Amino acid sequence: MTTANHSIILISNEDDITHAVGEALTDIKDVTLDVRPGTLASVNGAAVQMVDQHNLIVFKLNADTDREAVAELREQVGARGTLLALSDGSISLAEAMELKQNGIDEILPFPISREVLTKELLALSGHRTQLPALMNDEDAPRMGHVVPVMPVRGGIGATTVAINLADALQQKTGMRRKTAAHRVALVDLDIQFGTVANALDLDPSDIFFRMASEQVNLDATFISQSMQQHDSGLDILAAPDRFAPIEALDRAQVDALVGHLQRGYDYVVIDMPRTLVEWIAPILTRAARLLMVTDTTVPSIRQAHRLIEFFSQERLDLPVDMVVNHEKKPMFAARHHVEAQKVLDRPLKYWLPDDPRHARQALDRGELLSDAAGGAPLTKAIRRMSETILTETKNADAAQPKTKK
Ligand SMILES: Nc1ncnc2c1ncn2[C@@H]1O[C@H](COP(=O)(O)OP(=O)(O)O)[C@@H](O)[C@H]1O
Ligand SMILES: [Mg+2]
Structure with a gap:
């Protein structure tokens, strides 16, 4: 713990x-x-x-x-x-x-x-004095950026991306990287198959089980009590270790949860389930950008296309950025890459190299990539991706300073 x-x-x-x-x-x-x-x-x-x-x-x-x-x-x-x-x-x-x-x-x-x-x-001493910001949040003007991470298929690496992106978005600086520029929450909404707690050696949390089964009242205190503080500075809402009926969460609950978190954090990274359930709608509405983790095989690109179509019914202008995992950015796009970008009507924006040794090392140790393998190719690629996302979200803030939800 x-x-x-x-x-x-x-x-x-x-x-x-x-x-x-x-x-x-x-x-x-x-x-x-x-x-x-x-x-x-x-x-x-x-x-x-x-x-x-x-x-x-x-x-x-x-x-x-x-x-x-x-x-x-x-x-x-x-x-x-x-x-x-x-x-x-x-x-x-x-x-x-x-x-x-x-x-x-x-x-x-x-x-x-x-x-x-x-x-x-x-x-x-690492005491979270910021938590009160989450408690009496009603007229806090600041709204954090929501970044959902969605896999196109099982095992593609969405959780790896979500965890390590959340870490990198903290932008830690200073000697021994102890000062974080941004407060970041990581939420494992893959409530049936969530692996965030496992990957970081944390306890499972019962919050989503209780949300689904008891319709508990979701106030800020309950949320902050359910969060675990990871040594890295991340605050994490883990998935339960018992089977939660995924359909039983509802839109209003999820909307309230994410809204609370936006008021307490600069970035809210969400590890999404692969199931398309009704309650992902409020997340799409609140998202700054959605990251879709894929490979470049034909079935995965088709699935990505289907998901983007589905999301656009909910929100037409949702920015969806593609993350190609297990592949280094090629010097020249191969034909199937060009085809994929055409089908998806957007670039294959981020490329994360296949790096089984370091991915495995982090997982075995229950650590973040930045702790287990700070200089590894995969760690660096995720850090670069976080820098782009930080720039894009800050530019969006500058463009519309006061008109946020
Ligand atoms: N770029 C990568 N290179 C090598 N292994 C990876 C990479 N990304 C993820 N993995 C590994 O793939 C497996 C599945 O990753 P995970 O993030 O749990 O996928 P998902 O959440 O999409 O099911 C894990 O063992 C993880 O360490
Ligand atoms: Mg996962």
Whole structure:
């Protein structure tokens, strides 16, 4: 399970710091704070264990001795764990930059206002302070982009695309890629055969089973409680592990679900079922663009064509982009590629190379491609695809800033 247990450890010899950090976390229920007397340098041997047991390590900075202690610790723990230093303000910009290069994630001045300290502690410990945005969402102006991913046949790679595209859309930057530019939700709406939870080593979720069987009231609290927070930063609604009657979901429920998610996230990536059911209509209506994952065989292109025709009855102007999986973009289009584009009346826009070794490696480890094989051809191709989608959706935003649903 990756649902984070948020825990912070403070290494400090100074009462005013201990007091201030304690105060900053007073009203926060699901964060635990441990205090350990000492300095980062003095607890050195124990620090690795602290990284394993806590999301965030906070310490009072002693620039003279801590520079080495930080570098040493980073060498031992790699990218794991987040380090926050509180500095009395005497440190120079050059020193601060050197400390960041050595592996400190953030340096804050101390004293600092309680509000700012609370905010920083929560953000750095990976606490989802953004969830309230999902709760009291009614007049939030922002609407995230919905990107459904649809397979033309079983086993073509739609789930692989959905998961790793969602990851790439976060556009993580910074040292050790911890800061995400976008909040992304991933929803496994392949409710009968969903494999997202399996692929990422998460628990199945009962939300869609209950939506289908009990007509539960779908409020924002219920949705956010059902989401699992993956270490990558993705929030994920998994499929159930018991058989849910797929026809029993209804349009209104799915519409409400996706609408809620749009208010809380910048991108909502949906792993779609292959079955054509009534409730996919609201997803088509809300979609920024639909990605159709295919190969270039005649039966697959025919099926893609049929699906596009079907979707256009629901929404004529739905942008459908083709993703050819298991094939590198050819230098020159072969005849069957030209034929396919003609039949589909659109380009074969994205090409993802066949990369069984890395696809398998990620699956076996229950990891994202970016974690299991960051430099692999498939990982890079999905990243490039995400960059195009980010540009296109941002351009669409710029074209019509205030007229969204
Ligand atoms: N580009 C690729 N190269 C090699 N193997 C892939 C590729 N894309 C997906 N796979 C593998 O194909 C299998 C089916 O993928 P999956 O994403 O579950 O398909 P779908 O969701 O369409 O049924 C998985 O084992 C996956 O790792
Ligand atoms: Mg799938």
